[in-house]
Amino acid sequence: MTWTLLDRCCDRCTHSVENPCKDYVECRLNGPLCHEDERCRELRRRRLEELAYGEKGAKIKVPMASCTLAMGSEAVYNAVLEAVEKLGVEATVTISGCYGMDFIDPWVEFSAKGMPTAIYARVRPADVPKLIESYFIKRDVSGAFALKERTGGALGEEKVPLLSELDFWRKQYKWVSRNCGVVNPESLEEYVASGGYRGLSKALKVGPERVIDEIQKSGLRGRGGAGFPTGLKWKLARQQPATPKYVIANADEGDPGAFMNRLLAESDPFRIVEGLTIAGYAVGASQGFIFVRAEKPMMAKRLRRAVEEARKYGLLGRNILGSGFDFDIEVILSAGAFVCGEETAMIAAIEGKRAWPRQRPPYPAEKGLWGKPTIVNNVETLAHAATIMAEGAEKFAAVGTERTKGTKMFCVTGNVKRVGAYEVPIGVSVRYLVEELAGGPPDGSKIKAVQIGGPSGGCIPAALLDLPIDYETLQGAGAIMGSGGIVVMTEDTCMVDAAKFFLTFTSAESCGKCVPCRVGLRTMWNILDKITRGEGTEEDLHTLRQMAETVRSFSLCALGGTAPNPVLSTLRHFVDEYMAHIRDKVCPAMVCRALIAYRIDEERCIACGQCAMNCPVSAISRVESGKYRIDKEKCISCGICFAVCPVKVITKVPRGSLGGGHA
Amino acid sequence: MEEKGAPPNPDELFRGLQRAPHNLIEALRRVQAHYGYLPLEGIKMAADYVGVPLAQAYGVATFYHQYSLEPLGKYRILLCMGTACHLAGNRLNAEFLRSLLGLKPGQKTTSDMLFSVEEARCFGCCGLAPVVMILKPDGTNEIIGRANPRSLRAAVERYRRLERGGSG
Numbered sequence: 101m102t103w104t105l106l107d108r109c110c111d112r113c114t115h116s117v118e119n120p121c122k123d124y125v126e127c128r129l130n131g132p133l134c135h136e137d138e139r140c141r142e143l144r145r146r147r148l149e150e151l152a153y154g155e156k157g158a159k160i161k162v163p164m165a166s167c168t169l170a171m172g173s174e175a176v177y178n179a180v181l182e183a184v185e186k187l188g189v190e191a192t193v194t195i196s197g198c199y200g201m202d203f204i205d206p207w208v209e210f211s212a213k214g215m216p217t218a219i220y221a222r223v224r225p226a227d228v229p230k231l232i233e234s235y236f237i238k239r240d241v242s243g244a245f246a247l248k249e250r251t252g253g254a255l256g257e258e259k260v261p262l263l264s265e266l267d268f269w270r271k272q273y274k275w276v277s278r279n280c281g282v283v284n285p286e287s288l289e290e291y292v293a294s295g296g297y298r299g300l301s302k303a304l305k306v307g308p309e310r311v312i313d314e315i316q317k318s319g320l321r322g323r324g325g326a327g328f329p330t331g332l333k334w335k336l337a338r339q340q341p342a343t344p345k346y347v348i349a350n351a352d353e354g355d356p357g358a359f360m361n362r363l364l365a366e367s368d369p370f371r372i373v374e375g376l377t378i379a380g381y382a383v384g385a386s387q388g389f390i391f392v393r394a395e396k397p398m399m400a401k402r403l404r405r406a407v408e409e410a411r412k413y414g415l416l417g418r419n420i421l422g423s424g425f426d427f428d429i430e431v432i433l434s435a436g437a438f439v440c441g442e443e444t445a446m447i448a449a450i451e452g453k454r455a456w457p458r459q460r461p462p463y464p465a466e467k468g469l470w471g472k473p474t475i476v477n478n479v480e481t482l483a484h485a486a487t488i489m490a491e492g493a494e495k496f497a498a499v500g501t502e503r504t505k506g507t508k509m510f511c512v513t514g515n516v517k518r519v520g521a522y523e524v525p526i527g528v529s530v531r532y533l534v535e536e537l538a539g540g541p542p543d544g545s546k547i548k549a550v551q552i553g554g555p556s557g558g559c560i561p562a563a564l565l566d567l568p569i570d571y572e573t574l575q576g577a578g579a580i581m582g583s584g585g586i587v588v589m590t591e592d593t594c595m596v597d598a599a600k601f602f603l604t605f606t607s608a609e610s611c612g613k614c615v616p617c618r619v620g621l622r623t624m625w626n627i628l629d630k631i632t633r634g635e636g637t638e639e640d641l642h643t644l645r646q647m648a649e650t651v652r653s654f655s656l657c658a659l660g661g662t663a664p665n666p667v668l669s670t671l672r673h674f675v676d677e678y679m680a681h682i683r684d685k686v687c688p689a690m691v692c693r694a695l696i697a698y699r700i701d702e703e704r705c706i707a708c709g710q711c712a713m714n715c716p717v718s719a720i721s722r723v724e725s726g727k728y729r730i731d732k733e734k735c736i737s738c739g740i741c742f743a744v745c746p747v748k749v750i751t752k753v754p755r756g757s758l759g760g761g762h763a
Numbered sequence: 764m765e766e767k768g769a770p771p772n773p774d775e776l777f778r779g780l781q782r783a784p785h786n787l788i789e790a791l792r793r794v795q796a797h798y799g800y801l802p803l804e805g806i807k808m809a810a811d812y813v814g815v816p817l818a819q820a821y822g823v824a825t826f827y828h829q830y831s832l833e834p835l836g837k838y839r840i841l842l843c844m845g846t847a848c849h850l851a852g853n854r855l856n857a858e859f860l861r862s863l864l865g866l867k868p869g870q871k872t873t874s875d876m877l878f879s880v881e882e883a884r885c886f887g888c889c890g891l892a893p894v895v896m897i898l899k900p901d902g903t904n905e906i907i908g909r910a911n912p913r914s915l916r917a918a919v920e921r922y923r924r925l926e927r928g929g930s931g
């Protein structure tokens with residue numbers, strides 16, 4: 101067995117899980133502290149070098165996160181194992197999390213002493229032997245996507261940009277996501293080597309009050325959406341006389357389009373575990389839970405493993421680091437219900453009940469799990485807390501806005517060149533994220549709207565892209581920062597359809613406990629559906645607004661309270677599009693099925709028959725010329741032919757332009 | 764592998780789970796993995812194990828999307844209905860699959876019990892929209908990114924072949 105940083109260096113070290121040393125964490129990197137021995141120091145230095153370049157001086161990293169796995173990183177991993185064997189390359193092969201740059205998935209990273217670390221993008225298993233050969237044998241990096249540094253030790257270095265020169269990297273501020281894609285998420289040793297657990301170590305030395313002071317001083321606000329000051333929340337729970345107390349990490353990331361929590365938990369799970377432990381210490385809890393969303397089981401897997409590792413080394417359990425503090429964590433994987441993300445619903449779910457939210461106050465800090473003082477924090481909030489305790493409040497607060505300090509992770513998806521998760525200081529503009537980082541729409545098309553904050557957020561038009569993103573600023577425009585999901589929409593998105601989409605989501609996810617949300621959202625959905633079918637009236641818009649206000653004001657929890665936002669914001673910024681559906685019976689984006697039809701350009705049709713074969717209602721048949729034609733009486737405008745046509749000769753036309761003669 | 768459908772031994776099924784209500788969600792998941800769905804006897808077993816009333820466990824079983832009170836297909840095809848996937852056309856993929864598999868409105872599972880088509884929530888892989896996940900009987904899954912009618916037809920045919928030629 102190789103000696104790891106987590107092990108004792110020699111017999112003079114008295115640390116053990118049963119009899120822990122309070123300087124254990126500090127001693128890993130800068131020790132030994134209790135005795136002086138150059139050999140023990142050297143042991144650490146050598147191990148740190150091994151972690152960076154592998155035991156054999158060469159290292160290959162393959163990311164294993166849901167996103168990279170979906171792009172085939174497991175096959176790439178196997179190809180790597182096979183290739184190093186075949187080529188006789190002496191390299192350590194390890195896994196990592198993900199950098200958050202979905203557009204280069206699956207990627208691999210090579211490093212070797214004396215050579216620049218190189219990242220290769222969109223790697224196919226078949227490419228792997230060639231890549232390994234050129235890097236490790238020919239010492240040639242010219243095929244790489246980016247380099248981490250320049251050493252002058254490899255061929256072709258000048259042809260490849262440095263990662264730190266590329267906009268989407270350079271313009272980020274990596275604080276809480278610093279380890280994502282960098283460390284092996286299953287290795288506590290790598291987390292500690294990267295500075296992990298210094299926060300907890302320090303917290304246990306200064307005591308709970310000073311931890312809370314430090315978090316309050318940092319100005320950290322909850323990253324789960326509402327932006328409640330974290331230090332204050334902890335303080336309120338701490339002041340409660342009732343015991344026991346509980347702390348819960350909210351990993352129920354449910355907003356479609358938001359995956360920053362998944363990325364963090366899959367790539368740097370120990371930071372979350374450390375943050376929750378610090379929270380537990382600060383409020384005086386001895387049990388923590390992490391509640392993970394059903395659709396993201398890999399988060400649960402990584403977090404469970406992290407909890408086990410932390411336990412094994414005494415970073416969870418009894419008398420943590422000799423402080424007298426006992427604390428443990430359980431990871432719960434949900435079975436799928438959006439409302440579980442709401443804190444009181446989450447508490448009910450953990451109690452083994454139906455996840456129904458309840459009226460607040462009393463807030464969980466006073467009466468939460470099993471009626472006891474409980475804090476619920478988003479996982480990114482907790483990871484920030486761990487980082488703040490390690491790095492200090494000032495450093496955290498050095499960026500951000502007057503009201504909101506620090507950074508936040510955002511996910512930009514939809515019609516952009518570089519879908520990904522980006523960490524930036526709070527207060528940058530929407531444009532900064534969607535254009536400078538994500539690269540804007542791919543095909544030169546124009547941004548029409550940006551949806552921010554998921555189903556509780558809203559759509560803002562392109563004209564407002566320069567708004568800074570903060571909890572409060574977007575509200576004026578009808579959106580919210582929320583969890584930080586940003587979906588970019590171009591001309592081919594119908595805003596009425598988009599509003600209907602979000603209502604489909606929220607009405608299906610309404611838990612059914614209160615009437616305004618359960619019935620109101622359904623009624624609103626019906627009106628939108630009518631409009632998208634071309635049967636709406638101007639009166640409907642009035643009713644829609646009224647219903648929206650009712651649902652907003654009288655719902656029990658924020659699910660209903662915010663669900664009307666997508667409708668209200670589109671009504672406010674895109675009312676013309678609603679009117680086109682109502683007055684002209686036209687869907688300008690050519691999305692709403694009842695208002696469009698399809699036509700085959702017989703000139704260009706190659707008579708392959710794909711459309712006819714896939715038509716669910718047999719509306720397409722062969723005509724004399726051998727080409728295909730759509731029977732408009734039978735056609736249900738489903739669009740399958742449009743999607744399968746290999747030569748793209750099927751076009752959408754307004755429904756009215758076909759039979760009616762007014763083309 | 765243990766044969767599905769036979770009543771399991773609770774101690775084995777719930778191995779490692781503390782008998783506490785916070786484990787109800789997990790206990791039900793294991794019951795579903797065993798039977799392929801949640802029969803009443805299985806819900807009762809989970810309820811007894813974690814120590815909550817059957818009525819409460821039943822309420823929970825009907826609350827979450829991932830539980831099913833009726834048997835599902837051997838291959839569960841989940842289509843993401845998140846924002847990015849909606850915009851990228853997964854609704855159309857769903858319709859295509861349903862028509863390909865001959866499912867009537869309201870019908871989830873093919874009559875030969877081979878496939879179910881279900882809508883799911885965002886998998887957090889929005890960069891690959893539209894995303895389809897196929898849950899396989901051995902508990903693993905296949906994720907199809909940038910799914911389209913052609914790749915879906917190919918996947919369905921692949922599993923059909925596997926079933927015809929394979930161990931069944």
Ligand SMILES: Cc1cc2nc3c(=O)[nH]c(=O)nc-3n(C[C@H](O)[C@H](O)[C@H](O)COP(=O)(O)O)c2cc1C
Nearest residue numbers: 322323324352353354441442443477478481658659
């Ligand atoms: C319907 C609904 C869904 C929510 N989903 C989440 C979620 O997925 N993650 C999260 O951290 N907070 C979510 N919240 C907010 C939580 O109730 C709570 O405010 C948050 O976890 C507090 O943590 P923070 O202070 O660290 O942000 C949701 C709220 C509502 C009303």
Ligand code: FES
Nearest residue numbers: 843845848885889
């Ligand atoms: S929207 Fe489909 S994976 Fe996120």
